[in-house]
Amino acid sequence: MELLGQRWVLRALWELEPGPLGFLELRRRMGSCSSSVLSERLQQLQNAGVLEKRTDKSYELTVAGMELGTALKHVWGWSERWSADLRSTR
Structure with missing residues (x-):
């Protein structure tokens, strides 16, 4: 959990989920990550x-890593549902 809380870790996992990437392509997709x-x-x-x-x-x-990605997709889905509920109550 400590590793997952570090900046850019989740983004790297997200970018690698569809398949392998070379360093330069991953770096390009990561935006402002040095x-x-x-x-x-x-x-x-x-x-x-x-x-x-x-x-x-x-x-x-x-x-x-793929199992972790599956678990993170569930967390993402949860956050999408709850953020939509919050927006609709405002």
Whole structure:
């Protein structure tokens, strides 16, 4: 949970969910995340067993990472439902 709370971690997981990406493409999709921070986050996610670096140097989610992505989609859906409810009561 501590890792998931760090800035840019959830965004990196979100971007990698559809499939593998190389560092430069992932960096482009991450907007204002610096290369050094992205490198650090990717290393932390690798150490946690959530993603791996492939032989072609791209990054992809492991089975554990895909399971985490599924869990996060549920949290996202929950937040969408509750934010819509909050907007409708204002």
